[in-house]
Amino acid sequence: xxxxxxxxxxxxxxxxxxxxxxxxTVRFGGLAALTDVSFTVKPGTIHALIGPNGAGKSxxxxxxxxxxxxxxxxxxxxxxxxxxxxxxQRVSLGIxxxxxxxxxxxxxxxxxxxxxxxxxxxxxxxxxxxxxxPRMRKEQQLHLDRVVEICEFLGLGDHLQRPVGQLSYGxxxxxxxxRALATEPKLLMLDEPAAGMNDAETSVMAQLIxxxxxxxxxxxxxVEHDMSLVMSIADxxxxxxFGRGIADGTxxxxxxxxxxxxxxxxxxxxxxxxxxxxx
Amino acid sequence: MALALPLYxxxxxxxxxxxxxxxxxxxIGLTLLSGHCGQLSLGxxxxxxxxxxxxAALAADAEAGSDLVGIGLPPVIAIVGAVVVSxxxxxxxxxxxxxxSGIYLAVATLSLVFLGLYLGQRxxxxxxxxxxxxxxxxxxxxxxxxxxxxxxxxxxGVPFGAQERMWxxxxxxxxxxxxxxxxxxxxxxxxxxxAVRDNPASAAAMGVNVARARATAFAVSAGYAGLAGVMxxxxxxxxxxxxxxxxxxxxxxxxxxxxxxVIIGGLGSxxxxxxxxxxxxxxxxxxxxLVPSVPLLASITEGSGGFTPSxxxxxxxxxxxxxxxxxxxxxxxxxxxxxxxxxxR
Numbered sequence: 001x002x003x004x005x006x007x008x009x010x011x012x013x014x015x016x017x018x019x020x021x022x023x024x025t026v027r028f029g030g031l032a033a034l035t036d037v038s039f040t041v042k043p044g045t046i047h048a049l050i051g052p053n054g055a056g057k058s059x060x061x062x063x064x065x066x067x068x069x070x071x072x073x074x075x076x077x078x079x080x081x082x083x084x085x086x087x088x089q090r091v092s093l094g095i096x097x098x099x100x101x102x103x104x105x106x107x108x109x110x111x112x113x114x115x116x117x118x119x120x121x122x123x124x125x126x127x128x129x130x131x132x133x134p135r136m137r138k139e140q141q142l143h144l145d146r147v148v149e150i151c152e153f154l155g156l157g158d159h160l161q162r163p164v165g166q167l168s169y170g171x172x173x174x175x176x177x178x179r180a181l182a183t184e185p186k187l188l189m190l191d192e193p194a195a196g197m198n199d200a201e202t203s204v205m206a207q208l209i210x211x212x213x214x215x216x217x218x219x220x221x222x223v224e225h226d227m228s229l230v231m232s233i234a235d236x237x238x239x240x241x242f243g244r245g246i247a248d249g250t251x252x253x254x255x256x257x258x259x260x261x262x263x264x265x266x267x268x269x270x271x272x273x274x275x276x277x278x279x
Numbered sequence: 280m281a282l283a284l285p286l287y288x289x290x291x292x293x294x295x296x297x298x299x300x301x302x303x304x305x306x307i308g309l310t311l312l313s314g315h316c317g318q319l320s321l322g323x324x325x326x327x328x329x330x331x332x333x334x335a336a337l338a339a340d341a342e343a344g345s346d347l348v349g350i351g352l353p354p355v356i357a358i359v360g361a362v363v364v365s366x367x368x369x370x371x372x373x374x375x376x377x378x379x380s381g382i383y384l385a386v387a388t389l390s391l392v393f394l395g396l397y398l399g400q401r402x403x404x405x406x407x408x409x410x411x412x413x414x415x416x417x418x419x420x421x422x423x424x425x426x427x428x429x430x431x432x433x434x435x436g437v438p439f440g441a442q443e444r445m446w447x448x449x450x451x452x453x454x455x456x457x458x459x460x461x462x463x464x465x466x467x468x469x470x471x472x473x474a475v476r477d478n479p480a481s482a483a484a485m486g487v488n489v490a491r492a493r494a495t496a497f498a499v500s501a502g503y504a505g506l507a508g509v510m511x512x513x514x515x516x517x518x519x520x521x522x523x524x525x526x527x528x529x530x531x532x533x534x535x536x537x538x539x540x541v542i543i544g545g546l547g548s549x550x551x552x553x554x555x556x557x558x559x560x561x562x563x564x565x566x567x568x569l570v571p572s573v574p575l576l577a578s579i580t581e582g583s584g585g586f587t588p589s590x591x592x593x594x595x596x597x598x599x600x601x602x603x604x605x606x607x608x609x610x611x612x613x614x615x616x617x618x619x620x621x622x623x624r
Contacts, residue, residue, distance in 0.1 A: 126468045
């Protein structure tokens, strides 16, 4: 798949900003879900967030996409301060995300679900749509073509007109990714893209993610439990534990970090088991 | 067929269809709001009252010695004005609607019916009050009245009186309402409403301004209700505030009937709303006309223990709702899809 070049996106440039998460703290009541977390997603890299259950990975995601407010610290995407940007406006800056439990409309077709990703790139409200404004219809057709291209890239070409609810779980995950891609993101955020998938589906997804990065040149921020997936495709890994960042580096650095080994195995245990999981 | 109907059908039957069309327009708005945007509303009659009142006040001529408000605008502009006013009323309620959802929103919107009851009786200079009401300004276009028999007109030997003309006016309004709704539902606004209904967080992540999408749906729905209110006033030839909250054109009973329409028709289906309205709004009037000529109906309705046509309809649509919810939650629309799927192949 090629980056869009048909004039459907406002931001034509291939410039991919850096995502800076700096000293972010998030509290729910008295509970600190994230404490002083910092990391940077470099342009064009696949960056993985890993950590045991409850480490704050999804919280971190929701901070970047704007679903949770930040108590301290700040998040910047290139020149833009995300703290002063409403969640629905972050899409226009180039942040597109997929959800852990796919957040699709089950009765609605694949095409229509993915078309939602074009919302911020298109215009027209009730009256224009109701009156079938020719300009709006033309625009829709243009975007529909791009959406079909994205779906085909993700191997969904045969399912375009099927209701999402009828697809397999793996296919639904891909529809969710397609929808995030349809926003033409500069930063694609994937929350456990391989969760609930078997080994074959996982390796397809891994291939897909690195294809997306290499063909579009965008950054990917990834939360994932599947270590083999993370270690095989990530350029950079940030490890969270109990809401704190405990390690940050390349996969090979992470594999040997004593902090990470302790977090995953709770101290005493030998590193051999971890080596197995992390490799 | 619909165009030629007034040539064959008597006035009393035309009135039945016209009343069903009033329900259809209001129900289309409700099915957009509840079916597509996922906001349950019982406030439709309030917006109907707002629309009907706005039309009466905008279109009526100011008369000396009368305390009724009359702006004297051309009726076409008054209808547009009435739709705009009721949409704005819907927009004004949107901040409330943005904060609550589900059954809480239903209760919050129900309070609008009480507000309408109070306002209707309090501001008699607009509504004419509950006792006498005020006459509906006739709908004329270029001097030709579509709601009275002036000037006289005969088509193919059939005198075109008030009902025949109103039939065409209502037909145009209903078809316009269906056309707009289908266009919106099948493209960008409909998509954003459904996204908000299914998952507000993911809708926002896709760039949908959730609060704005909800507010728009409310305004659109209120606009439809306002138009239905205008039609109701034209149909009765009278605008009258309700005497109590339980019965009347703007009452709780009306709110529940409208909800019944969209559920029977299939939540979210525009055509379903039209069919449901034919059933829920049309049936009581149709039964009343059928009673004298159908012996079975006459025997049920006779005597002190007899059922009135409205009671029979209430039973009919009550049981139909139960059947729909149990056997076909998609309503008449889903049944229709099944039939076309079977015969379409």
